[in-house]
Amino acid sequence: MAAEDQVQRVNLLTSTDDNYGGVIVELDQHMDSATFVSILRASVSHWKLLGKKGVWIKLPIHLVNLVEALVKEGFWYHHAEPKYLMLVYWIPESPSTIPANATHRVGVGSFVMNEKQEVLVVQENSGLFQGTGVWKFPTGVVDQGEDICVAAVREVKEETGVDSEFVEVLAFRQSHNSFFEKSDLFFMCMLRPLSSDIQAQRLEILNAQWMPFEEYAAQPFIQKSELLKYINDTCLAKMGGQYSGFSPVSTSSNFSDQKNYLYLSAGALKSSNSS
Amino acid sequence: MAAEDQVQRVNLLTSTDDNYGGVIVELDQHMDSATFVSILRASVSHWKLLGKKGVWIKLPIHLVNLVEALVKEGFWYHHAEPKYLMLVYWIPESPSTIPANATHRVGVGSFVMNEKQEVLVVQENSGLFQGTGVWKFPTGVVDQGEDICVAAVREVKEETGVDSEFVEVLAFRQSHNSFFEKSDLFFMCMLRPLSSDIQAQRLEILNAQWMPFEEYAAQPFIQKSELLKYINDTCLAKMGGQYSGFSPVSTSSNFSDQKNYLYLSAGALKSSNSS
Numbered sequence: 001m002a003a004e005d006q007v008q009r010v011n012l013l014t015s016t017d018d019n020y021g022g023v024i025v026e027l028d029q030h031m032d033s034a035t036f037v038s039i040l041r042a043s044v045s046h047w048k049l050l051g052k053k054g055v056w057i058k059l060p061i062h063l064v065n066l067v068e069a070l071v072k073e074g075f076w077y078h079h080a081e082p083k084y085l086m087l088v089y090w091i092p093e094s095p096s097t098i099p100a101n102a103t104h105r106v107g108v109g110s111f112v113m114n115e116k117q118e119v120l121v122v123q124e125n126s127g128l129f130q131g132t133g134v135w136k137f138p139t140g141v142v143d144q145g146e147d148i149c150v151a152a153v154r155e156v157k158e159e160t161g162v163d164s165e166f167v168e169v170l171a172f173r174q175s176h177n178s179f180f181e182k183s184d185l186f187f188m189c190m191l192r193p194l195s196s197d198i199q200a201q202r203l204e205i206l207n208a209q210w211m212p213f214e215e216y217a218a219q220p221f222i223q224k225s226e227l228l229k230y231i232n233d234t235c236l237a238k239m240g241g242q243y244s245g246f247s248p249v250s251t252s253s254n255f256s257d258q259k260n261y262l263y264l265s266a267g268a269l270k271s272s273n274s275s
Numbered sequence: 276m277a278a279e280d281q282v283q284r285v286n287l288l289t290s291t292d293d294n295y296g297g298v299i300v301e302l303d304q305h306m307d308s309a310t311f312v313s314i315l316r317a318s319v320s321h322w323k324l325l326g327k328k329g330v331w332i333k334l335p336i337h338l339v340n341l342v343e344a345l346v347k348e349g350f351w352y353h354h355a356e357p358k359y360l361m362l363v364y365w366i367p368e369s370p371s372t373i374p375a376n377a378t379h380r381v382g383v384g385s386f387v388m389n390e391k392q393e394v395l396v397v398q399e400n401s402g403l404f405q406g407t408g409v410w411k412f413p414t415g416v417v418d419q420g421e422d423i424c425v426a427a428v429r430e431v432k433e434e435t436g437v438d439s440e441f442v443e444v445l446a447f448r449q450s451h452n453s454f455f456e457k458s459d460l461f462f463m464c465m466l467r468p469l470s471s472d473i474q475a476q477r478l479e480i481l482n483a484q485w486m487p488f489e490e491y492a493a494q495p496f497i498q499k500s501e502l503l504k505y506i507n508d509t510c511l512a513k514m515g516g517q518y519s520g521f522s523p524v525s526t527s528s529n530f531s532d533q534k535n536y537l538y539l540s541a542g543a544l545k546s547s548n549s550s
Binding site: 105 | 295339340342347354356359374375379381403416417420423445446448449450456457500505508517519526527533537538539
């Protein structure tokens with residue numbers, strides 16, 4: 001009997017370890033569903049022997065033919081993006097400690113005030129404000145991987161053509177069930193204009209202008225909103241020099257090489273450190 | 276020829292309209308893939324005639340047999356949760372304006388300080404700090420639909436058994452690519468203890484204690500972290516009465532009946548209003 005006859009070769013899925021005792025598989029090559037199931041079963045047995053816990057399988061959308069097989073083998077959905085679906089499985093008997101998916105969308109509002117105490121406002125072409133005649137500050141969604149302080153400046157430029165620099169976060173609001181089951185964090189930001197000429201972006205924006213703050217604040221729509229009135233109060237207090245929001249400081253941490261922004265009341269910290 | 280012979284009955288998917296010119300379909304009943312495709316095609320033609328734009332199909336995991344058919348018809352993934360997959364399609368020739376999925380996970384850190392200037396710290400059983408001997412403040416992930424100020428109190432109770440009340444957000448940090456492509460918003464919170472007896476939760480926590488702030492801050496791990504040193508500075512400034520973070524105010528808005536928390540420098544606002 002030749003040596004090779006005593007050895008059974010088994011194909012296993014290629015995986016990498018995560019930091020929590022689990023494995024991550026990124027599939028890319030087409031496979032028929034039956035072949036895949038047999039390799040998957042052998043792989044899970046193998047990982048079980050190794051004491052592995054969570055199994056993550058990242059399935060690009062072109063491998064959609066394998067989704068049904070994975071669910072029938074006990075996998076469930078973790079999250080999805082346009083081009084892939086992430087499925088998970090928990091090997092041990094103990095309850096799964098697989099972390100939840102992202103829970104929040106992040107938005108910014110940009111309050112740009114010039115030296116004449118005029119605020120940069122827009123009228124929107126679509127959405128909740130369409131046809132209302134309301135003049136509002138520019139708002140938008142923070143892109144994946146984008147810093148809040150960068151998004152606030154970008155939205156102003158896109159909607160009005162005005163260049164600005166970030167000053168601070170005046171306040172933020174957390175709301176729930178705003179987009180299916182997801183929550184929303186909205187950061188109200190103060191910015192300083194670096195230019196004044198307006199070029200309204202006609203796709204989303206009907207019109208844009210510099211408007212005296214008092215006139216902006218007096219709009220009935222704004223007077224009816226407890227939230228917007230609070231925001232006006234912080235803007236007024238900020239203009240009067242009595243309010244301190246959070247400004248970004250670039251910091252490193254022990255956990256990664258990346259620099260990240262920490263937002264804090266830097267002025268208060270400075271005066272405290274120097275005292 | 277009878278009247279009914281002149282009329283062709285077509286089955287269409289039941290849908291509801293969204294606020295942006297699109298339709299939402301929530302499937303629940305089992306259907307074979309071929310039947311589904313013919314009903315889907317008739318439905319998309321119907322919506323196209325109506326001038327509809329985005330099509331959202333929410334597919335519970337027990338209907339996983341329809342995922343492949345939807346992708347072959349041109350749908351793509353929008354997001355997924357353990358029990359369902361959301362797929363989308365854009366009918367018009369114009370570029371899709373379908374909004375992105377949630378982009379951020381939200382975490383809290385709880386700094387609980389007593390009148391003796393001792394801080395409540397824990398040693399963790401697993402994760403990045405396992406086996407390091409580091410004493411750290413309690414941290415955790417904000418659950419779906421949970422307020423930041425509620426999560427901070429809950430984490431302290433779960434990890435240490437100590438009751439506390441929320442005071443304010445001292446600072447927050449935004450970091451990217453922290454969980455696959457998703458970003459992270461971490462809110463550093465100050466809390467006031469309402470009890471002092473410690474009962475460490477043995478599953479996640481090795482030990483918990485009240486530690487003099489100076490001793491906590493002197494740990495080499497903390498001295499090495501630019502981020503944690505900044506947080507210490509805010510805590511020190513707060514203890515000295517020179518720092519004002521953001522505290523939660525319950526507010527309503529024009530957009531929903533829900534009350535939401537707005538976090539702002541409420542002290543600064545009060546003194547400005549009363550002046």
